[in-house]
Amino acid sequence: MRETPPSPASYSRRSRSRRRPARPRERDCRLSERTRRQLTLVGMVNPPTHRYAAAWRHPDSGRDWLRARSYVDIARLLERGGFDLMFLPDALAVPEDALGDVATTLASGGKGAVTLDPITVLSVVAGATSRIGLGATVSTSFLPPYAIARTLASLDHLSEGRVAWNIVTSTTDAEARNMGLERIPPKTQRYDRADRVVSQVLELMRTWAPGALVQDERTGLFADPSRVARTPAPRERAAPPGPLSLPRSPQGHPVLMQAGASPRGMEFAAKWAELVFVAADGIEGNRAIRAELRERARSAGRDPDELRVCAAIQPVAGSTMIDATRTRDALLSLIDEPSALRSLARLMHADAGTLRLDEPAADFLAEHRGATGSDGFEDMLAAVCRREGLSVRDLALRQSLDQLTPSPTGSGEAVAEELCEWQDAGAADGFVVTPAILPGSFEDFVEHVVPELRRRGRLAASEAPDTPSAGARPTLRSRLAAQR
Numbered sequence: 001m002r003e004t005p006p007s008p009a010s011y012s013r014r015s016r017s018r019r020r021p022a023r024p025r026e027r028d029c030r031l032s033e034r035t036r037r038q039l040t041l042v043g044m045v046n047p048p049t050h051r052y053a054a055a056w057r058h059p060d061s062g063r064d065w066l067r068a069r070s071y072v073d074i075a076r077l078l079e080r081g082g083f084d085l086m087f088l089p090d091a092l093a094v095p096e097d098a099l100g101d102v103a104t105t106l107a108s109g110g111k112g113a114v115t116l117d118p119i120t121v122l123s124v125v126a127g128a129t130s131r132i133g134l135g136a137t138v139s140t141s142f143l144p145p146y147a148i149a150r151t152l153a154s155l156d157h158l159s160e161g162r163v164a165w166n167i168v169t170s171t172t173d174a175e176a177r178n179m180g181l182e183r184i185p186p187k188t189q190r191y192d193r194a195d196r197v198v199s200q201v202l203e204l205m206r207t208w209a210p211g212a213l214v215q216d217e218r219t220g221l222f223a224d225p226s227r228v229a230r231t232p233a234p235r236e237r238a239a240p241p242g243p244l245s246l247p248r249s250p251q252g253h254p255v256l257m258q259a260g261a262s263p264r265g266m267e268f269a270a271k272w273a274e275l276v277f278v279a280a281d282g283i284e285g286n287r288a289i290r291a292e293l294r295e296r297a298r299s300a301g302r303d304p305d306e307l308r309v310c311a312a313i314q315p316v317a318g319s320t321m322i323d324a325t326r327t328r329d330a331l332l333s334l335i336d337e338p339s340a341l342r343s344l345a346r347l348m349h350a351d352a353g354t355l356r357l358d359e360p361a362a363d364f365l366a367e368h369r370g371a372t373g374s375d376g377f378e379d380m381l382a383a384v385c386r387r388e389g390l391s392v393r394d395l396a397l398r399q400s401l402d403q404l405t406p407s408p409t410g411s412g413e414a415v416a417e418e419l420c421e422w423q424d425a426g427a428a429d430g431f432v433v434t435p436a437i438l439p440g441s442f443e444d445f446v447e448h449v450v451p452e453l454r455r456r457g458r459l460a461a462s463e464a465p466d467t468p469s470a471g472a473r474p475t476l477r478s479r480l481a482a483q484r
Helices: 008-012 068-080 103-108 118-126 145-158 173-178 187-205 263-272 282-299 321-333 337-347 361-367 375-388 392-402 412-424 440-455 476-482
Strands: 040-044 085-088 133-139 163-168 213-216 221-223 255-258 275-278 308-313 316-318 409-411 430-433
Touching (some): 040 275, 068 085, 068 440, 085 163, 118 133, 118 145, 133 476, 145 163, 187 263, 255 263, 263 282, 282 412, 316 321, 316 412, 321 409, 337 392, 361 375, 361 392, 409 412
Parallel strands (some): 040 085, 133 163, 163 255, 255 275, 308 430
8 A cells, every 4th residue: 555645734844865875886986085075066946936836925035036236145155155046047038837828837936937048147147246157057958059159158258267068958849849849859869969969069169279369469360260170070160160259268168067867867967067056866876977977977087077067956054954845835825726737737748637646756757747847856756755755736836845856954054964974874965955035045055054064164255245366367167177
């Protein structure tokens, strides 16, 4: 008989991810002393709603997320808290239900109801910060490589080498239609195109050799033509593209990020990515994916240590466990079952009126396999549902709370200890911190968790944001390399 799952309220008392499995025995899965000393911290910023469905309704959520000042303030908070990267996801369409209607997403203020252009937002942030990395999501499925290369190189110049490119292939027909296609191509075709696009973007960014921009007032030479070249012509074109209309940027090219968890996605990550985001089922799930990614990178001829694997979490931190539990209870109190069920039905392209609420959620997910366009995300949902014996009703409530993302909950010391355990177990090189509410969740993390991570030597000591180091400031890539 299937065990009765805990009530939604019980999730406020302890984090799902705190049910700790035995430590791994395999020596090669553990991190060395040198590697375990530094964590990579990424702050995901996607107001008004991301994983927590009621974020925009929470009394502590900011209401000025259409104002530039809001993003500047968040970036400065993350910079002060030792975060390496402020990352903006993106979608090119309002999420639709099975009938192509956007009403559920808009009425509930669901994830994707409003999405600002990441490049525009990060351009504002670049001028107001000095160290934090700027992660922009740009799809490879619609734009030509030249447009992508020029945009990212521009931002890398303006930020003095702090840009990361979150490479996505997009997943929905709605996005394809908005970008001029009838439907989204199959996953294999999208990844094949992504391989070509990334290769061509990097080639374009290398068309200016170092030192090609001369600006010699005496001789009148602005740029040395012998140090600027076109790229090799792609097979589908006779004439080679380029050169890029910009000199080489401070990093050469942005740090490459990716979040695919399917076999094809991991193959792509092993070939290109420097940062990989993973949303898996707890420590063991993340450890297995990290080990596979490192092995794939090794097989692709790369040093596995060049690839930083960051686990997605939605932490709830407070001064004490009681304080954190109170915060989590407040989050739960704003989730109502009818709205949660409608949102789950929209996500999985199901009919909300015919949901069998006490049906095993794993069976429901199997019936609607492929609805989200993300195999890795659906695999994670199914794994959690099977392990915890969740019903469809339970899944709906949990999906609205945190999308079943691990949610370390407790005092700053307890949350920091859990994150260190993940790192020491070889499950993560860092974390993508997804806030339930903005800016409150980040404020709690910086106030309570960051000092504990610094005390343990997992984060660098704080540094005055406006005090540059001697000479040029370090680029994002050099900061990440220093953590290895």
